[in-house]
Amino acid sequence: MSVERINPAELSPPTGFSHAVAASGSRLVFLAGQTALDTEGKVVGDTLPEQFERALGNLLTALAASGGTPADLARVTVYTVDVEAYRVHAPELGRIWRRLAGRDYPAMAVIGVVRLWDGPALVELDGIAVLGTA
Template identity: 55%
Template sequence: MNEYLNPTELAKPSGFSHAVVAAPGRTVYLAGQTAMDADGAIVHPGDVVEQFRRCLANLLTALAAAGGGPEHVVSIRIYLTDVGEYRRRAREIGAVWKQLMGTVYPAAAGIGVAGLWDDDAMVEVEGVAVVPGTGNDGASSRAA
């Protein structure tokens, strides 16, 4: 089980942990995921909440292929083209987080960027997870 650390000397975190001590297991590095569907199109152009939902769902789909779930995420980075809009819709985004991640709050960073690879993308999410077990769990893979 991962250990989430939030020292009292630091400001109380909201939606993240200051540090995570990962349990033994396989480290899974999760590539940045945008709100792209299986056909490669960005869904919900202009809607940061729905794009965040799809990004996080895509990230969790990649993690599931490695045998992991939300509880195994230890670090996450959220890249945003409009930090102000993300802040304005923070309650809705928080509800999406709870729906998909539950009460798992990994170490996190929100980073404002000038743009993402796809012009319609407003959000990109990448992360690191530690999945219990060793070796190949039989998950399928596909070369890039």
């Protein structure tokens, strides 16, 4: 697999994401949206950072089960019910990301939504990874 992270000087400096990711490989993995569900299907964590950590961990667990690593992530979309809270907690969320997934940032977007499928969920992450040979 080859991943090239592209951040043109003509754009604002990216913080915690890449402006573009060019990927080549032989296997695409589409990762379903993950919230802060535990193994019993209950949302855990009362705060956005707690739920973000669990949701990201769940996404990375699905990725690992598919044979991938965080560096294989080409695209991640974050859905949140409170964009302002996400902005306020962004430094802490960035620390959580770096601890769990490292500094190879995918192309990302944060989208505000009215609610998520799991009612108590504050955040959900989905993604696309590009892996080498199967």
